[in-house]
Amino acid sequence: MRHKTQDTRLRKKGKAGEPESRKVGFLAFWLSLLFCALCAGCAILAQPRSTSPAAETNLMRGTEGSLPRSFQLHGVPHNPRKQRGTDCAPDSLRMVLNYRGKNVARDWDIPLKLSEDITGLRGRSGGTSFYQMQRIAMESYGLPAFIIHNCDLHSLKAAILNRWPPIISYRSSGKSYHAVVAVGYDDERHIMLVHDPNYIRTEKIRYYDLGGASEHSIQRLSCLLVLPEGSTEEDLRRGLGKYVPKESVSELGVYPLLP
Numbered sequence: 001m002r003h004k005t006q007d008t009r010l011r012k013k014g015k016a017g018e019p020e021s022r023k024v025g026f027l028a029f030w031l032s033l034l035f036c037a038l039c040a041g042c043a044i045l046a047q048p049r050s051t052s053p054a055a056e057t058n059l060m061r062g063t064e065g066s067l068p069r070s071f072q073l074h075g076v077p078h079n080p081r082k083q084r085g086t087d088c089a090p091d092s093l094r095m096v097l098n099y100r101g102k103n104v105a106r107d108w109d110i111p112l113k114l115s116e117d118i119t120g121l122r123g124r125s126g127g128t129s130f131y132q133m134q135r136i137a138m139e140s141y142g143l144p145a146f147i148i149h150n151c152d153l154h155s156l157k158a159a160i161l162n163r164w165p166p167i168i169s170y171r172s173s174g175k176s177y178h179a180v181v182a183v184g185y186d187d188e189r190h191i192m193l194v195h196d197p198n199y200i201r202t203e204k205i206r207y208y209d210l211g212g213a214s215e216h217s218i219q220r221l222s223c224l225l226v227l228p229e230g231s232t233e234e235d236l237r238r239g240l241g242k243y244v245p246k247e248s249v250s251e252l253g254v255y256p257l258l259p
């Protein structure tokens with residue numbers, strides 16, 4: 001509405017005898033601003049500061065109830081190409097498995113397993129559940145996998161700091177659910193850094209846009225964590241407890257599937 005009002009004012013000034021060239025100049029200026037805003041999208045947000053690999057070790061030590069204001073996990077591979085169809089969840093799982101050193105190189109490896117009886121059929125719209133991804137991680141690749149419900153943002157950040165990139169699902173543009181891998185965050189700008197299967201770069205999602213049920217103004221989400229071989233639920237809770245209060249960790253709904 002602001003652009004439209006100013007455009008109307010410019011037209012009125014033109015009728016009052018303002019030179020046509022000046023009127024066109026003002027119009028071109030405002031239209032160029034609007035065009036940049038629409039095309040740039042989230043580029044309007046400044047790129048958050050990333051944490052260098054050398055600084056990650058110090059942050060890994062942590063102190064209970066202490067989270068750095070911003071952090072970015074390096075080394076998580078991007079999806080090598082834009083996702084096909086509704087394969088955002090399989091592609092997100094592939095990124096995490098490759099981060100765990102499993103070398104899942106072929107595009108169809110995980111979608112093929114979804115057609116096997118051990119995982120059950122995909123949803124009516126072609127979607128994939130956390131449970132299906134959890135079973136593939138454990139049964140096909142021998143990695144402990146944990147579905148976490150009632151997960152607050154602090155616990156998600158703590159998982160990233162432990163080098164456990166969570167797979168999260170949120171309503172993309174308010175429509176169907178979309179799976180991404182969280183690799184960092186910035187509290188000053190209120191954004192989560194993610195590897196989106198649709199892009200070969202790090203994307204930004206506002207905390208607010210992640211959605212999730214709210215209890216006492218606290219976002220509650222669900223995620224999938226695939227941990228290193230030999231990890232247990234006790235390791236998971238201990239790792240999260242380095243950065244968030246143990247009371248918060250005890251409220252998480254953790255559903256493990258161990259080899």
